[in-house]
Amino acid sequence: MKKLIKDFTLDELKKWAEEVGEKPFRAHQLFEWLYKKNATDVNAFTNIPIELRKRVGEEFVLNSLKVVEYQSDGESIKFLFELVDKNAIESVFLPYSYGNAICISTQVGCRMNCAFCASTIGGMVRNLSAGEMVDQIINVENVTKKRISNVVLMGSGEPFDNIENVFKFIDIINTKEGKNIGARHITISTVGIVEGIYRLSEYPKQVNLAISLHAPNNQLRDKLVPINRKYPIEEILKAVDDYIRRTNRRVTFEYALIEDINDSIECAKELAKILSGRLIHVNLIPINPVYGKEFKRPSRERIRDFYNTLESAGIQVTIRRELGNSIDAACGQLRARHYNIFDK
Numbered sequence: 001m002k003k004l005i006k007d008f009t010l011d012e013l014k015k016w017a018e019e020v021g022e023k024p025f026r027a028h029q030l031f032e033w034l035y036k037k038n039a040t041d042v043n044a045f046t047n048i049p050i051e052l053r054k055r056v057g058e059e060f061v062l063n064s065l066k067v068v069e070y071q072s073d074g075e076s077i078k079f080l081f082e083l084v085d086k087n088a089i090e091s092v093f094l095p096y097s098y099g100n101a102i103c104i105s106t107q108v109g110c111r112m113n114c115a116f117c118a119s120t121i122g123g124m125v126r127n128l129s130a131g132e133m134v135d136q137i138i139n140v141e142n143v144t145k146k147r148i149s150n151v152v153l154m155g156s157g158e159p160f161d162n163i164e165n166v167f168k169f170i171d172i173i174n175t176k177e178g179k180n181i182g183a184r185h186i187t188i189s190t191v192g193i194v195e196g197i198y199r200l201s202e203y204p205k206q207v208n209l210a211i212s213l214h215a216p217n218n219q220l221r222d223k224l225v226p227i228n229r230k231y232p233i234e235e236i237l238k239a240v241d242d243y244i245r246r247t248n249r250r251v252t253f254e255y256a257l258i259e260d261i262n263d264s265i266e267c268a269k270e271l272a273k274i275l276s277g278r279l280i281h282v283n284l285i286p287i288n289p290v291y292g293k294e295f296k297r298p299s300r301e302r303i304r305d306f307y308n309t310l311e312s313a314g315i316q317v318t319i320r321r322e323l324g325n326s327i328d329a330a331c332g333q334l335r336a337r338h339y340n341i342f343d344k
């Protein structure tokens with residue numbers, strides 16, 4: 001079976017080149033074609049001898065994704081991709097004033113079972129390889145003709161449930177011969193897998209950490225984010241404190257606002273109380289309605305009140321810019337609709 005060439009780091013590709021009797025600089029040339037020029041056809045590699053091109057074509061898959069569909073609301077663009085094994089994943093292109101961002105998936109489906117998330121409908125299927133994550137960036141750049149400068153691992157899947165491939169992916173996109181995306185422009189978003197947070201504090205690259213908290217106490221979080229029973233809030237905060245102490249980097253707490261579930265002033269006060277005194281930032285995300293689930297977005301007034309309560313308690317807080325509202329923008333929705341998962 002052919003291997004995916006983007007699963008190889010530069011060092012691994014150099015080793016492969018040596019094994020097939022080529023000089024290591026050929027790996028640099030391949031990286032140049034794959035990541036600087038986003039080439040997906042071996043015939044484009046004009047400075048590579050034809051024999052070697054043939055060998056690369058025989059041994060490797062150059063592009064693991066096929067664009068099935070994309071939807072735009074005039075700003076953000078949501079992509080549905082088909083993988084080689086016919087599974088489907090999603091990515092979202094988000095143009096911001098500071099540069100273009102992509103939200104990528106790290107798994108097909110997800111096992112975390114968050115109550116408001118479409119990715120759990122249909123269950124966890126498999127981990128994505130590093131190259132399948134990289135290909136989301138390449139394919140989105142090729143369709144939009146825009147360079148991506150920021151990467152958020154916040155699509156379908158829990159990054160720390162696929163940590164080795166995620167670290168390899170970061171290595172490939174951060175390498176200057178690869179996509180050369182700065183580590184500070186890469187954010188891992190987790191539901192709070194504590195071992196992953198500790199691993200990240202020792203990881204040499206300065207990537208950002210975001211925690212999907214969504215509730216200010218264990219009683220409510222157990223219902224919204226069931227993995228909380230294994231990793232309760234106090235354990236997460238302990239790991240976050242350790243991470244901040246070691247890295248001195250600000251941690252973002254994501255809080256999906258859901259009407260009458262976690263959007264009360266009491267919740268805001270409780271949230272401010274558990275987070276205060278830390279080098280953190282809260283990002284409020286008014287929820288997108290999910291087909292087949294009963295959650296609603298709070299009114300503007302309620303969102304504003306929640307925001308004001310946190311701000312007046314001294315918490316640094318933002319409300320996520322509402323991109324992608326008119327499309328199926330909550331993670332997993334496009335994929336679920338594509339496979340009629342909502343009807344099952």
Ligand code: SF4
Pocket residue numbers: 110111112113114117118119120155156157158191331
């Ligand atoms: S919100 Fe994220 S971690 Fe939770 S089920 Fe969805 S994809 Fe998984």
